[in-house]
Amino acid sequence: MKQPEPRGPVSSLLLATLNGPEQSSPEAPSTASDLAPAVRDAVAATNDFAFDDDLQLTLFCLFELHYSGIDGTSGDWEWNPDLIAARRFLEQAYEAQLRSATTLPELPAPTSADVAAGLFELTGADGGPSMAKYVAKQATEEQIGEFLIQKSIYTLKEADPHTWSIPRLTGRAKAAMVEIQADEYGGGVPERMHSALFAQSMRGVGLDDGYGHYVDDVPAITLASSNLMSLFALNRRLRGAIVGHLAAYEMTSSLANRMYARGFRRLGFNDAVAAYFDEHVEADAVHEQIAGRDLAGGLVEAEPDLLSDVFFGAAAAAVVDTWMTEHILDAWKVGSSSLRSSASVIA
Amino acid sequence: MSAGQHDDDGVAEDGAGDEAAAASIGPRQTIVAFPNGPLLVRGDFDIVDPDGNQLRRSRKTVALCRCGASVIKPYCDGSHKLIGFKTEPES
Numbered sequence: 001m002k003q004p005e006p007r008g009p010v011s012s013l014l015l016a017t018l019n020g021p022e023q024s025s026p027e028a029p030s031t032a033s034d035l036a037p038a039v040r041d042a043v044a045a046t047n048d049f050a051f052d053d054d055l056q057l058t059l060f061c062l063f064e065l066h067y068s069g070i071d072g073t074s075g076d077w078e079w080n081p082d083l084i085a086a087r088r089f090l091e092q093a094y095e096a097q098l099r100s101a102t103t104l105p106e107l108p109a110p111t112s113a114d115v116a117a118g119l120f121e122l123t124g125a126d127g128g129p130s131m132a133k134y135v136a137k138q139a140t141e142e143q144i145g146e147f148l149i150q151k152s153i154y155t156l157k158e159a160d161p162h163t164w165s166i167p168r169l170t171g172r173a174k175a176a177m178v179e180i181q182a183d184e185y186g187g188g189v190p191e192r193m194h195s196a197l198f199a200q201s202m203r204g205v206g207l208d209d210g211y212g213h214y215v216d217d218v219p220a221i222t223l224a225s226s227n228l229m230s231l232f233a234l235n236r237r238l239r240g241a242i243v244g245h246l247a248a249y250e251m252t253s254s255l256a257n258r259m260y261a262r263g264f265r266r267l268g269f270n271d272a273v274a275a276y277f278d279e280h281v282e283a284d285a286v287h288e289q290i291a292g293r294d295l296a297g298g299l300v301e302a303e304p305d306l307l308s309d310v311f312f313g314a315a316a317a318a319v320v321d322t323w324m325t326e327h328i329l330d331a332w333k334v335g336s337s338s339l340r341s342s343a344s345v346i347a
Numbered sequence: 348m349s350a351g352q353h354d355d356d357g358v359a360e361d362g363a364g365d366e367a368a369a370a371s372i373g374p375r376q377t378i379v380a381f382p383n384g385p386l387l388v389r390g391d392f393d394i395v396d397p398d399g400n401q402l403r404r405s406r407k408t409v410a411l412c413r414c415g416a417s418v419i420k421p422y423c424d425g426s427h428k429l430i431g432f433k434t435e436p437e438s
């Protein structure tokens with residue numbers, strides 16, 4: 001990913017650090033050891049971690065070292081102990097906020113059937129404002145471009161976070177995760193990878209489809225939505241939560257994507273632009289069944305202790321999604337842009 | 348991938364071998380009847396129209412609508428949730 005613009009003192013310090021060599025020397029002293037204390041102080045001072053631009057960007061960049069890397073910086077930084085220490089402070093703060101912001105339903109019996117039914121019930125509950133309805137009926141051409149930009153931060157690497165969970169799962173849950181992910185990755189056809197279909201939609205409306213191209217334009221909450229997945233995915237102990245998160249995404253996808261596709265066609269975009277959304281209507285009707293019974297249910301049957309984290313992951317997905325939707329719709333309702341700058345709209 | 352390799356070693360030459368191989372790796376096709384939802388078909392199969400022509404199919408495992416409300420039949424599009432489709436308890 002290209003280097004983003006810093007958004008405050010902590011992300012400035014991180015990016016300055018990453019631009020130096022990983023091995024500190026008298027000639028080139030590294031600022032890496034300053035990072036964890038700076039993060040700790042900033043975390044103590046913030047009043048809303050999910051909406052803190054400086055801290056969410058810092059966490060996003062630290063996670064990005066494990067995905068595409070950051071252009072112009074050494075790959076050695078990935079496992080640098082000072083950076084990992086800083087990441088731990090950020091992860092703890094975010095997880096604490098999420099745990100207090102989510103209310104878990106009464107937990108079902110730890111059987112596959114009951115876990116699936118419980119997740120369908122949780123994700124079927126009325127979840128506040130609907131981005132899908134807005135896009136279907138009202139969004140302007142400029143807003144639908146912003147919608148793609150906001151979505152691009154995650155969707156250009158769609159499925160990647162959940163893939164981290166595969167080696168941590170066993171048996172039925174593992175087979176289910178692999179079956180879903182194989183479909184996400186196009187079943188062996190690169191052009192059918194969901195991230196590739198999404199890139200096609202971006203190009204179709206005149207946007208740049210380069211990974212991370214719009215990272216400077218999106219607000220903290222959009223980074224937070226992607227960071228949520230990386231947090232759950234890169235910590236083995238949270239494997240229940242990443243599984244619950246995927247189940248929640250799959251279970252709320254088919255009907256919403258039908259509405260998104262309708263919105264794009266309403267504005268006159270062609271089938272190539274709508275293909276990503278059409279694909280999800282059909283794919284996720286398959287995935288939600290597998291995710292409920294075999295993946296989440298299979299995991300809980302194998303590891304009953306993870307029951308509450310499965311529901312935590314699903315509930316956290318819904319909470320962060322609602323925050324992000326509110327942020328975007330609130331801006332649109334008063335005629336503003338949901339982006340940080342309006343520099344990059346449809347060409 | 349491994350199924351083809353096994354064929355080469357002669358284990359699956361005759362019908363009895365086929366059955367033994369199938370039993371050891373699970374059934375070749377399954378239809379999973381999901382409560383209040385679609386029929387999930389997994390394995391080696393074709394979906395054809397009454398004349399035997401292949402229907403559009405873009406994935407290996409498919410969900411077939413059994414509530415009647417899908418707009419992408421024969422596939423499920425999640426509409427069963429909107430209409431509150433209920434299956435009988437599986438016997």
Ligand code: FES
Nearest residue numbers: 412413414423427
């Ligand atoms: S069974 Fe899902 S739409 Fe009919």
